[in-house]
Amino acid sequence: MLQSSPIKQKIKYVALNYLSDWVIVLIVGCILYGLMIGSVLPRDPDVKLHEIATSDIQSPIDTVDTQATQAKRQEAIGSTPSAYVYNKNLALIQVEKVGDLFDTITAVKKEDKISSDSSQTEINTAVQAIKDRLSGSSDSQLSDKTLGTLSTASDHNLQIAVDIASTGIYEAMNDKIGWNDLERVQNKASAQLPSSVLNDGMRQALNDVLHAYITANYSFDANATKQNKQEAASNVDEVVIHQGEVIVKKGELVTNDMIRQLKLVGLLDDHFNIIPFVGLLLLIGFIMFLFWFEYYRFREKQQKVSVKFLYMYAIIFAGAAALIKLCSFLKLTGVPGISYVLPLATASLMIRIxxxxxxxxxxxxxxxxxxxxxxxxxxxxAIFDAPFGIYLFLSTLAGAFVLKKRMARPKIVQTGGLIALVNVLAVLALFMFQNTPFSPVSTGLSLGFAALSGFIVVILTNGLMPLFETGFQILSPIRLIELSNPNHPLLRKILVEAPGTYHHSLMVANIAERACEVIGANGLLARVAAYYHDVGKTKRPKFFVENQMDGINPHDKISPQLSRTIIISHPYDGAEILRQYRMPKEIVDVAEQHHGTTLLKYFYVKAKEQSNTLIDESEFRYPGPKVQTKEAAVVELADSIEAAVRAMKKPNPVKVNNLVKNIFNDRLSDGQFDECNITLKELKRVERSIDETLRGVYHSRIEYPKDLKMKR
Structure with a gap:
């Protein structure tokens, strides 16, 4: 059983210092998830085909409308004209071909000796020979009659036919000829054949030649057309339904295309999709990581931070999130700009304090x-209201930095006015950035609600702060400033019952505050704790030398042991009085620890002189505890040094410096700082700070002659 005790203590330590922290963070995360889950829950729009929409329906996501994109691309392809190519050299090519035709006819005619007197059989043989030689070319399109007529023509007429055909073809094909215009051009060329030099047979033969050799020189380019249509389709941008885009407008007739778009963005899906829920979980996980990280940094920077700070931080954070959710329903009222009344800066202002x-x-x-x-x-x-998020960020930023360090309570006019000004400027900036039309009613209401939010923030902060300070026993700067008010009942009690102690405490407070600021400790806490550290002396004020105004010392009439009991009891009497007045624990601890376990040397030496027996030194030591914090250590040093300097006769800088060093060395060698995390380097800084402060107080003064008279 004895061996299991350290294990149980270790488990308890881990549970209190680590497990409980993560449980709190998990609880806050669950609260956030419950408040934000509406962003990922399926939203079933109240729409039916061919009915009037009762409200606007927006897309929750960005998505590509593939069907609409394909339709636009098909439209682009259909509107792209076909590509044609113009062959300028085709006219010369055709003239060359017709020349080859007549050369072939002339050659066959000579070989077969064909003339107008030749028999039909010879003519048919010649025609077949011509066709064989022209096989595979466009010349083979000529009829047998045309070839027969040309082969029986005289050389003179054949030469005239060549010239007429070449000229007609070249002139006809000198311009662009499409397939639709080909027949018209061919007929036009035929009509221009001269009748004076040609007989009917030759005219008919040349007509066939012109129809065969005049062809289209401006033709369809399939490859270019295909490429152009592909480029037109690729240049069409995808049709994107953007997040927040209105798909169905209130009062419109719901069409099939609207229903298709609603299905596309997932608003009409019947199946459960877990991905958005996982996404929200990841987002909240990121937020809670930052939440824990910032608290961890705060805990590392402060000394002995209790878990109550995490409880308090979690309550403020979760409460602020709940306030956001509650105020979000104000939009249902339909009042323009009412959302800007949300006093979220209350959270940042309270956390700042x-x-x-x-x-x-x-x-x-x-x-x-x-x-x-x-x-x-x-x-x-769709998921995020980015403009409103920017407004909230600027408002909370003002709440985090607007409070002055020495402000007792956030003042409604001053603090609220500054936050209201930031809110109004933020709303104006957003309106201008979004190019929102300005209207006297909606713009005025928006600015008015934003300004009102600033004053609500201060009212809520002043109302909630006492609850947190009392419920969590938090010693905030505001609470410390209130406790430093000279009209506080305890300070009035010290002033009236122990005026010397009161003025001594003021000096200690000044010395301790500056010394704490030098080492980065809480100077305000040290000042206020110094005000109250000797409140226990009000029980028997005349037994303390600073309150003996009449020069009578009661200790001269009592034993050193009784004097010891009276003097040593004042830290613990003071702690008891402070507890009765429900003072913060930090101030009670300083009052109880400010003498540590130091030796009451004066009465110890006096007791040794009056006794024949050995006196144990421990009987004249304060029972402790020793100082636990830097602030308590500084107050202890400031208290003992100020009292010692006050008792000096004609103090000067050298005497003060030696006294400060001696007391520092005495406290250090006596182990009074063993339980405190103050370092030697910091103690040296405290020593220099106290020495500099005391030099300013106990500086040398000019001695004026007693009989010095004022000159007129």
Whole structure:
């Protein structure tokens, strides 16, 4: 059983310091998931084919409309004209061919000795010979009658026919001839044949030659046409249905194409899709990682941060997210710009007060992202309402940085006015950036709600801060400033009952605050703790030398042991009084620890002188505990040094410096800082700071003659 005790303690330590943290983070993440899940839940639009739409329906995603894209491409292909090619050299080629025709006829005629007197058989043989030689060319299209007429013509008439045919072909094909115009051009060329030099047979033969050799020189180019149509189709951009695009407008008749688009973007899908839910989980996981990271950095920077800070941070963060969800329903009222009244900067302002600026800034950014998602749901937009998210980010940014360091409470007019100004400027910037039309009513309401939000933020902060300070016993800067008010009942009690102690505490406060700021500790906490550290002396004020105004010292009439009991009890009497007044634990701890386990030397030496027996030194030591924080260590040093310097006769810089060093060395060698995380380097800085402060207080002064009279 004894061996299992350390294991149980280790498990308990892990559970309290690590497991509980992750459980809190997980709970906050679950709350966010519940608030934001509406962004991924299927939205079934209330639409029916051939009925009037009752509301606008927007696309939740970006997607390509393949059917519409294909239709546009087919339209582009259909509207692209066919490509044609013009062959300028074809006229000469055809003239050459007709020349070859007549050369062949002349050659066969000479070989077969064909003339007008030849028999039909000889003519037919010659025609067949001509056709054989012209086989495979366009000349073979000529009829037997035409070839027979040309082969029986005289050489003179044949030469005239060649010239007429060549000229007619060249002139006819000198212009572009399409297939649709070919017959018209051929007929025109035939009509221009001269009748004076040709008989009817030759005219008919040349007519056939012209029809055979005049051909289209402006023809369809299949490859070029195909390429042009492909290029036209590829230049057509894809038809994209953008996120937030209105597919169905309120009051319109729902068509088949609208239904098809709604199905395409998934608004009419019946099957369950888990991917959006996983995406939301990843987004919230990222937010919660930042949430934990910022708290971890805060915890590392501070000293002995309790888990109550995480509880408080989680409540503010989750509460702010719930506030966003609640205010998102204000859009249902239909009032223009009412969304801008959301006082989200309350969260960043409170985190700024209770934690620090960095955590407040990061939390504002995370909550702005949450807000853009939640308002995207309520606005029936697609996942994110980016403009509203930007507005929330700027508003929370103002809440994180607007509060002054020494401001007791966020002032409604000052702080609220600054946040309201940022909100109004943010709304104006968004309106201008989006080119939103300005109208007196909607624009005025939007700016008015944005300004109102700034003042609501301050009112909520002032109302909620006492609840968090009391419920979590948080010592915020605002609370410290309130405790430093001279009209606080305890400070009035010290002033009235122990005025010397009061002025001593003021000096200690000034010295301790500056020294803490030098080493990066909480100077405000040290100042306020110093105000109250000697409140226990109000029980028996006359037993402390600073309150003995009449010069009578009660310790002269009592034993050193009784004096010891009275003096040593004042830190613990003070702690008890502070607890009765429900003062923060940090201030109570400083009051209880500010003497540590130091030795009451004066009465110890006095007791040794009056006793014949050996006096144990431990009887004249404070029972402790020793200082646990840097602020308590600085207050202890400032308290002892200020009291010692006050008791000096004619202090000067050299005496003060030696005294400061001696007390520092004495406390260090006595082990008074063993339980505190203050370093030697920091102690040296504290020593120099206290020495410099005391030099400014106890500087040398001019001694004026007693009989010095004012000159007139």
């Amino acid at each position: 209770l934690l620090n600026e960095r955590v407040a800034f990061a939390s504002g950014a995370m909550l702005s992202l949450v807000g853009s998602v939640i308002y995207g749901i309520s606005a029936k937009a």
